[in-house]
Structure formats: structure tokens, C-alpha cells
Amino acid sequence: MPASTSVDAAPTAISGTATIRLGITLLGAIGFALSYDALRQMAVAVHISGLLTYAFPLVIDGFIAIGICALIILRTAPWRSRLYVWALVGLATATSIWANALHAIHLNHRTKLHLDDLTVGALSSIAPLALAGAVHLYLVIRRHLAANGVAAVAPSAVPAAEAATPERIRQVRQEQGHDANTAPLAQASTSAPEAKGAVAAAPATKAVPKKGGRRITVPDDVLLATARAIGAQTGKVSRTSLEDAVRDKGYTIRKDLAKEAAKAVTAEFESGAGTTRAA
Incomplete structure (x- = not known):
């Protein structure tokens, strides 16, 4: 059965394509x-x-x-x-x-x-x-x-980007994770004891991409790299431009997280620190 599926999925040449070209x-x-x-x-x-x-x-x-x-x-x-x-x-x-x-x-x-x-x-x-x-x-x-x-290039520098993440962005990220975990835990407290295993497995399924092709919430290193790239071009970062750039890469992002990242990276460029990183 798997072999036939792979054969069916293989692209076939459409007759007349050469003539159309x-x-x-x-x-x-x-x-x-x-x-x-x-x-x-x-x-x-x-x-x-x-x-x-x-x-x-x-x-x-x-x-x-x-x-x-x-x-x-x-x-x-x-x-x-x-x-x-x-x-x-x-x-x-x-x-x-x-x-x-x-x-x-x-x-x-x-x-x-x-x-x-x-x-x-x-x-x-x-x-x-x-x-x-x-x-x-x-x-x-x-x-x-x-x-x-x-x-x-940003994924190869995950430790450095993680260390440079502003405190407010990490705090928003923690609040987002806390809100996501609170609902399944509250539901598990009223369910049967055997449902605890399913609740424990819930965080593992959080990283599965959505069916529509959109990936998980943007990682901090990609968020900061994107914001700094925009800042290197314009000297400042707006929330809407950052959201557009992140979503064009296929990620999801919350408005409050984008706002905090835009403010933090704009402050970096105003102080001169962002210019050094972008260079």
C-alpha cells in the first residue's frame, strides 16, 4: 500500500505542455x-x-x-x-x-x-x-x-540570541506559555485519573505545525533577527512591519509580543547597540 501511494503521488507529465510553452x-x-x-x-x-x-x-x-x-x-x-x-x-x-x-x-x-x-x-x-x-x-x-x-543565519546563533533577548520579551513569552498550560491542567483536574497521561503529553503536541501551513509561534531568535534586519534598513521597527515580516516567514505572533520586540530593538538602534549587532 505505501509503495502504490508513492507512485500515485509522483508528478506525471501533462500532454501538450511543450506545445503550450x-x-x-x-x-x-x-x-x-x-x-x-x-x-x-x-x-x-x-x-x-x-x-x-x-x-x-x-x-x-x-x-x-x-x-x-x-x-x-x-x-x-x-x-x-x-x-x-x-x-x-x-x-x-x-x-x-x-x-x-x-x-x-x-x-x-x-x-x-x-x-x-x-x-x-x-x-x-x-x-x-x-x-x-x-x-x-x-x-x-x-x-x-x-x-x-x-x-x-539567525538559527546558528541561538545561544547568543537567547542571551540577548530583552527581559520584557521573555516575560511575555512566559505569560503566553503559562496561559496555554493553565487551561488543560484545569480541565484535567475535573476529569478521570487516567486522563492525566493525556494532559502530560499536551506540551509535546504544542510544537506541531498547523494544518494550514502556518508554523508555530515565532521563536525568540528568529523574532529578534527579523526585527534587527528591519531596524538595519529603516533605523526603527514598527509593530505592523514586524508582524508582516514574521508572518511572511510562516510563523504566528501575538501583537503584544511584536510590540515589545519592536520597542526593544528600536531602543537598541537608538542607543547604537543594534547597529553593532546588525554589522
Whole structure:
């Protein structure tokens, strides 16, 4: 029976997958070529000179491609970062659609593209805006990868992190554990004597992950490492940003615990101690 289960669970190839991939590739290439031709003609209409007209379409459509790749990299980032990148990709896509449509409309009425001053000015401003957006997009990706790197190194330094846990956070953690253990003990006092074994086993089942994929309450070392990573980026830690970062890692966290951790790590950075740890 186990052997048959493992065979059934093995992934099977879906017929036609290669054809679908080839079709997607061809559609993407053809769509890029058609958009490229229209945007290059728009570059000539806004008086971009020489060979640079061939680079203008890459500024718009190339930014869209890079933005989509960035969304894949930032799929585990806080929702604010993902929303920002989605906004950039949406703006670049809307600009490409507008320029392609404008190209077709103008040629439909005359044999040569002639744009008004406002349109020429708007299209000419795309290049510096794309430069600023690309640089900031790189910084957002780098910050996300750096924060993940700090969190990945944190488990190897559990004793040091445990020793550096602020007293208030340990106190909140103890209160949380006390509340969790009080209910089963009170229920066991009114049940049959043979139920004591089940009560004694209750703490062991506390560490089992939830069925929905969410893990147990965040450990202190991961909580502090995440808070210090946020503090290294912004200089302070807010409760909401810490909760978002912890939940994006798959853990649960109580608001009072997140508030105490945010206050403690913010105090560390204000005193200069947090900067030394982050370094």
C-alpha cells in the first residue's frame, strides 16, 4: 500500500505542455516585435536621433520584463514592497499600451507621425523615469535579499540570541506559555485519573505545525533577527512591519509580543547597540 501511494503521488507529465510553452514563447516574441516597431517610430516622432531610436522601445518593454522578474524574486516580501513593484509594472505596461495606440491613431489620420507638444514632452520624460525606477527596484530587491540572509543565519546563533533577548520579551513569552498550560491542567483536574497521561503529553503536541501551513509561534531568535534586519534598513521597527515580516516567514505572533520586540530593538538602534549587532 505505501509503495502504490508513492507512485500515485509522483508528478506525471501533462500532454501538450511543450506545445503550450512553444506557443507562449512565439506569442511573446511576436508581441515584443510589434510593440518594438511602434515604439521605435514614436522615438523618431519625439526627435530621438540616430541609433538611439532602436533603444527607446527597450526602455519601456524591457522595464516591464524586469519588473515581472522582480515580482517573482519578491514573492515572499512584505505586501507593501510587492504592491510598489506591481505599481511600477502596471505603469510601464499602461505607457506601452498608450504609446502603441497613439502611434496607430496618428498614422490612421495622416501619413507621417506628428505629435503635439504635450505628448512629445511626456514621451521624452520616460527615459529618466525608467532610470530612477530601475535603480530603486534594484535597491528594493537587495534589501529583501539581505533581510532574508540575516534571518537564515539567525538559527546558528541561538545561544547568543537567547542571551540577548530583552527581559520584557521573555516575560511575555512566559505569560503566553503559562496561559496555554493553565487551561488543560484545569480541565484535567475535573476529569478521570487516567486522563492525566493525556494532559502530560499536551506540551509535546504544542510544537506541531498547523494544518494550514502556518508554523508555530515565532521563536525568540528568529523574532529578534527579523526585527534587527528591519531596524538595519529603516533605523526603527514598527509593530505592523514586524508582524508582516514574521508572518511572511510562516510563523504566528501575538501583537503584544511584536510590540515589545519592536520597542526593544528600536531602543537598541537608538542607543547604537543594534547597529553593532546588525554589522
